[in-house]
Amino acid sequence: MENQTKFRRSQEIKKCHHHKNIGFRNLCYSVQENKVSARQEQPKVILRGVNGEFRSGRLTAILGPSGAGKSSLLNVLSGFKSSGVTGYITVNGVERNTEEFRRESCYITQNCYLMDLLTTRETLAVAASFKLNAKVTTREKNDMINDILELLGLRKAAETRVGKLSGGEKKRLSIGQELLTNPPVMFFDEPTSGLDSSSSLQVISHLKSLVRGGRTIVCSIHQPSSRLFEMFDDLYVLAEGQCLYSGAISDMTAVFQESGFKCPKYYNRADFAVEVACRERGMNIEKLIAKAETHFHGPDTGRADYITNEETSMLRPSIKKNSTDTYIQVPQETMGSRYPVTLARQISVLLKRAVLCTIRDLHLAQLRLVSHVVIGLFLGGVFYGIGDEASKVASNTAFLMFSMMFLFFCNLFPFVHSFPLEKLVVMREHMNNWYSLEAYHISKIVAELPLQILCPTGFLVSAYFLTGQPTEATRFFQFWAVFIMVAAIAQSLGLATGAAVEPQLGVFVVSTIALPMLIFSGFYLRLQDMQVFLQWLSYVAYFRYAFEALMQSVYGYDRPYLKCSEAYCHFKSPRKYLEEFDMEDANYWTDMLGLLVWIAALQIVFHLMLKFKMRVSR
Numbered sequence: 001m002e003n004q005t006k007f008r009r010s011q012e013i014k015k016c017h018h019h020k021n022i023g024f025r026n027l028c029y030s031v032q033e034n035k036v037s038a039r040q041e042q043p044k045v046i047l048r049g050v051n052g053e054f055r056s057g058r059l060t061a062i063l064g065p066s067g068a069g070k071s072s073l074l075n076v077l078s079g080f081k082s083s084g085v086t087g088y089i090t091v092n093g094v095e096r097n098t099e100e101f102r103r104e105s106c107y108i109t110q111n112c113y114l115m116d117l118l119t120t121r122e123t124l125a126v127a128a129s130f131k132l133n134a135k136v137t138t139r140e141k142n143d144m145i146n147d148i149l150e151l152l153g154l155r156k157a158a159e160t161r162v163g164k165l166s167g168g169e170k171k172r173l174s175i176g177q178e179l180l181t182n183p184p185v186m187f188f189d190e191p192t193s194g195l196d197s198s199s200s201l202q203v204i205s206h207l208k209s210l211v212r213g214g215r216t217i218v219c220s221i222h223q224p225s226s227r228l229f230e231m232f233d234d235l236y237v238l239a240e241g242q243c244l245y246s247g248a249i250s251d252m253t254a255v256f257q258e259s260g261f262k263c264p265k266y267y268n269r270a271d272f273a274v275e276v277a278c279r280e281r282g283m284n285i286e287k288l289i290a291k292a293e294t295h296f297h298g299p300d301t302g303r304a305d306y307i308t309n310e311e312t313s314m315l316r317p318s319i320k321k322n323s324t325d326t327y328i329q330v331p332q333e334t335m336g337s338r339y340p341v342t343l344a345r346q347i348s349v350l351l352k353r354a355v356l357c358t359i360r361d362l363h364l365a366q367l368r369l370v371s372h373v374v375i376g377l378f379l380g381g382v383f384y385g386i387g388d389e390a391s392k393v394a395s396n397t398a399f400l401m402f403s404m405m406f407l408f409f410c411n412l413f414p415f416v417h418s419f420p421l422e423k424l425v426v427m428r429e430h431m432n433n434w435y436s437l438e439a440y441h442i443s444k445i446v447a448e449l450p451l452q453i454l455c456p457t458g459f460l461v462s463a464y465f466l467t468g469q470p471t472e473a474t475r476f477f478q479f480w481a482v483f484i485m486v487a488a489i490a491q492s493l494g495l496a497t498g499a500a501v502e503p504q505l506g507v508f509v510v511s512t513i514a515l516p517m518l519i520f521s522g523f524y525l526r527l528q529d530m531q532v533f534l535q536w537l538s539y540v541a542y543f544r545y546a547f548e549a550l551m552q553s554v555y556g557y558d559r560p561y562l563k564c565s566e567a568y569c570h571f572k573s574p575r576k577y578l579e580e581f582d583m584e585d586a587n588y589w590t591d592m593l594g595l596l597v598w599i600a601a602l603q604i605v606f607h608l609m610l611k612f613k614m615r616v617s618r
C-alpha cells in the first residue's frame with residue numbers, strides 16, 4: 001500500500017498539468033559593451049532575429065559552437081534578461097507575460113549556487129518552505145522531498161552537506177529545488193557541464209522522465225556524446241546568433257543533406273552539427289539559415305502567429321478553469337504577489353536558514369568571538385591600568401583609537417570576503433521568485449545581530465576593566481554603545497562593498513574609503529590644525545564621530561581630576577585634555593546620531609546595490 005502511494009506520488013511529480021509550447025519570432029538580443037574607445041558605440045548583436053518553437057512533452061537541446069548565443073537565448077526566453085531584447089515570445093500562441101511566465105518556469109544556470117553548509121534534505125526543505133503554499137502540511141512536504149530525492153537518485157546523499165556533494169549531485173539538487181513547484185517549463189544551461197559521462201546520462205535521463213509527464217524542457221548542451229544526444233527529442237542549432245536548424249533530431253541529417261551537408265556514416269551527429277555551424281564543413285551555411293527561417297515564417301514573412309495580451313484576457317478564464325494544478329497553489333494572502341509565500345514567512349525561513357548555517361559553521365563564529373576576547377585581553381595587558389592616570393592620557397587615547405580600528409577592520413573584512421559568494425545564491429533564489437530583497441535584507445540584519453553585539457561586548461569586557469577605564473555604569477554603557485555602532489558601520493560597509501564588487505577589489509575599495517577617514521578622526525591631526533578647506537571632511541568621517549564619542553564617554557561630562565603618580569601631570573584635568581583635541585564642547589549624542597546616519601546610509605547603499613546588481617544582470 002505504502003509502495004503504491006509512493007509510486008503514485010512520484011508519477012504525480014513527473015506529471016505536469018499545464019502544457020506550454022514556447023514560440024519565439026524574430027528574437028534579437030544585443031548588449032552595450034563597456035565603451036573603451038570611441039569606435040565601440042554600436043551595441044554588440046548576440047541573437048539576430050531567431051525563430052523557433054519548443055514544445056511540451058519534448059526534450060530540446062540547443063547546440064552550437066562556443067559563443068553562438070546558446071546561454072543568451074536561454075536567458076532571454078526564461079526572462080532573466082530583458083534589456084536589449086526585441087521580438088516576440090509566445091506561450092501556447094499567446095504573447096508571453098514575463099511575470100506570469102517566471103512563476104510557471106524555472107531556469108537552472110550552469111553554476112549551482114547553493115548553501116554549502118546545509119544538507120541535501122535541508123536544501124530541499126528550505127526551497128519547499130519558500131515555494132509551497134503554507135497550507136501544505138509538514139508531512140506532505142516531507143513526502144514530497146522524499147519523492148524528489150528518490151526521483152533524482154539523491155536518496156543516499158540526503159544527509160550529506162551540499163559542500164561535499166559531487167558536481168552531478170549538486171546539479172540534480174538544483175533541479176530538485178525547482179521540481180517542488182512542478183513548473184511546466186524548465187530551462188537548463190549546460191546541465192551536463194563538468195560531469196562525467198555516466199552522471200551526464202543520469203541527469204539527462206531524469207530530464208527525459210520529467211518531459212514524459214508533459215513538461216517543456218530546453219537545455220543548452222556542449223559536445224554531447226552520441227548516446228546522450230540521442231536522448232533528446234528536438235534540436236535547435238545556433239551559429240553566430242542565427243538559427244541553423246530547428247526540429248526533430250531524427251530529421252536533422254536529412255535537412256542538412258538537402259542543403260549540401262552530408263553527415264558521414266557512424267559520425268556523432270552533434271559534432272557534425274557544430275562543425276557545420278563553425279563553417280568547418282563548408283562556408284555556405286546561409287542556405288540552412290534561410291531554410292530554418294522559412295520554416296517558421298512561411299514565404300510571406302509577416303506578423304507572427306501570436307495573440308496579444310489584451311486579446312488573451314478574454315481567453316484566460318477558460319484556460320484557468322481547465323487547469324488542475326498539483327503543487328502551484330498561490331495562497332489567498334499572496335494572490336497577485338510575485339512570491340508564493342508572505343513577507344513574514346520569507347523572513348522567518350531566511351532566518352531559520354541563517355541560524356542553521358551559523359550553527360553548522362559554529363567554529364567560525366567561535367573564532368570570531370574568541371579573537372575579540374583574546375585581543376581585548378592582550379590590549380588589557382599592554383595598556384594595563386592606564387585609564388585613570390593623568391601622566392598616561394596619550395597612551396590611553398592610543399588604546400581607544402586602536403580598539404576602534406580593531407573592531408572596525410575585524411567586522412569589515414569577513415563581509416567583504418564572504419558576501420560576494422552569498423550574493424550569488426541570493427540572486428539565483430530571488431530571480432526564481434523565492435523571496436523579496438526586502439525579506440532578505442531584514443533577515444540578514446537580524447541574523448547577524450547576535451554576533452554583532454557579542455563580539456564587541458567580549459572585546460570590551462576583556463579590555464575595559466584591565467585598562468582601568470572609569471567604572472561608572474553610564475560611561476561603561478556609553479563606551480559599549482560606540483563599539484556596537486563601529487561594528488555596525490563596518491558590517492554595513494562590508495555588505496555594501498561585497499554586494500558591489502568581488503573580494504579582491506573589495507579589499508582595495510574599503511581600504512581606500514576607510515584609511516582617509518582615519519586621518520580625519522581627530523586623533524592624528526587636530527581639527528584646528530587641518531587646512532580650512534579640508535575641515536568639512538571631518539564631519540563626514542565616521543571615525544571622527546566614533547573617536548569623539550569614545551573621548552566623551554571617558555573624559556567628558558565633567559569627569560573629576562585624574563590621579564597623577566608623577567611629579568607633574570599636564571593633563572590632570574580631563575576637560576583640559578579634551579580641549580587639546582578641540583573636543584571639549586562635543587556632544588556624545590550628536591556623535592551617536594552621526595554614526596546612526598552613517599549606518600542607515602550604508603544599509604541603503606547595500607540594498608540599492610543588490611537591486612542594481614539584479615537589474616544589470618537582466
Ligand SMILES: Nc1ncnc2c1ncn2[C@@H]1O[C@H](COP(=O)(O)OP(=O)(O)OP(=O)(O)O)[C@@H](O)[C@H]1O
Binds near residue numbers: 033065
Ligand atoms: N554582457 C555581454 N557583454 C558583451 N558580450 C556578451 C555579453 N553576453 C554575451 N556576450 C557575447 O555574446 C556571445 C554569445 O554568448 P553566450 O554566452 O550566449 O554563448 P554560448 O553559445 O552560450 O557560449 P558557450 O558555449 O561558450 O557558453 C559571446 O561572444 C559572448 O562573448
